[in-house]
Amino acid sequence: MSGGGAVAGAGEFEPESVRVAQVVREQIVDGTRAPGSRLVERDLAAELGVSRIPVRDALRALAAEGLVTPRPRSWAVVREFSDADVAHLQEVREATDPLHFRLAALRRTPEQLAALTEAWERESAAAGRGDAVAARRAGADFHEAVVRAAGNPVLAELHAVTASRVRWLLAQHTDLTRMADEHRALLDAVRDGDAEAAARLAGEHLRTSRAEAAGRGG
Structure with a gap:
């Protein structure tokens, strides 16, 4: 799952539902669509210039990713992440992120x-x-590149389950320079092949991430 909203190149076929899901996903992650806001099939179809069928399929995909909550009939709402939701995501990251960086x-x-x-x-x-x-x-792309570099397809499959929610979580960070600096240290450890340092720095980075998430909306 790549950030930046890349469009399929010439000769590539991308289903409309994939494009719609990408647009709405980025709007949710970036905060353009606020938690709790309505996602109505008819309105989204008009806004994005598509029929309601790809919008319906996109909303189903986003619900499976944990970014939207479906409602009866033809609409959904942007998920409102509780403190418990964030804590659970962080617990998963604390178990997996050091392994991602160690293997990378x-x-x-x-x-x-x-x-x-x-x-x-x-x-x-x-x-x-x-x-x-x-x-x-x-920054989210950096973390996803680390998952690929870890070279473990089972670990990649496990990450895919929470990938969109993790991108949302990373988008709550406000200290952009600190995050970039910590990523630079992680990059250096991976480049040097220092697995122990990479895992240790990943744990320290998670503590920063937890503190940033704790201050979201504040």
Whole structure:
């Protein structure tokens, strides 16, 4: 799941429902659509210039990802994450993120390292110019690149279940420079192949993330 709303290239077929889901997903993660706001099939279809069928399919997909709550008939609402929801997500990340980074340090390919570096560079540049949306998206891309670099398909499958909710959680961060700096330290550990340092730094990074999430909306 990639941030930035990439459009399929020439000759590629992307179902309308995938495009609609991507647009609405990013609006939810970026905060454009507020928690609790209504997602009505008819209105979304008119807004995005599609029929109601791909909108219906997109809302089902987003419900499965945990970003929206379906309602009877033809609408849904943007999920309102409770403190307990956030705590549960953080518990899962505390179990998996250090493993992601440990394995990435041991297994990353040159191409995967380049992808990690590119995501961090985008995040750092966006943080430097105060572009919160771009910085948060790039930071989430960085974490997803680490999952790929870990080279464990079962771990990747487990991450896919919570990937959209984790992107939402990462989008609650407000200290963009600190996040980029911590990602730089993690990138260095992965580049150096230092699995122990990568896992340790991941644990420290999670404590920062937990503190940021605790202050959301404040």
